[in-house]
Amino acid sequence: MRYFTFEIVIEKEPADEGYLAYSPTLPGCFSNGRTIEDAKRSMREAIQQHLESLLEHGDPVPQNEQLVHVEELTLAVPG
Numbered sequence: 289m290r291y292f293t294f295e296i297v298i299e300k301e302p303a304d305e306g307y308l309a310y311s312p313t314l315p316g317c318f319s320n321g322r323t324i325e326d327a328k329r330s331m332r333e334a335i336q337q338h339l340e341s342l343l344e345h346g347d348p349v350p351q352n353e354q355l356v357h358v359e360e361l362t363l364a365v366p367g
Contacts, residue, residue, distance in 0.1 A: 294313050294314060298324055307320060307324055317334055
């Protein structure tokens, strides 16, 4: 078993109440979901299928050289 780590981005879709998920490291690999958790779950499945296809065809698996962790912070500022 081999393990890979990928950065994913989850964005609120402006046209509806869903979320879009994609990985900058895997162009063309994206998914969506009604909630953030749904989008994560769907993206995990999409990446799994994408990796299986790459490995099946003998293609290299792209890896992000720099792992990034992004979070949103909400702060209270006096005034």
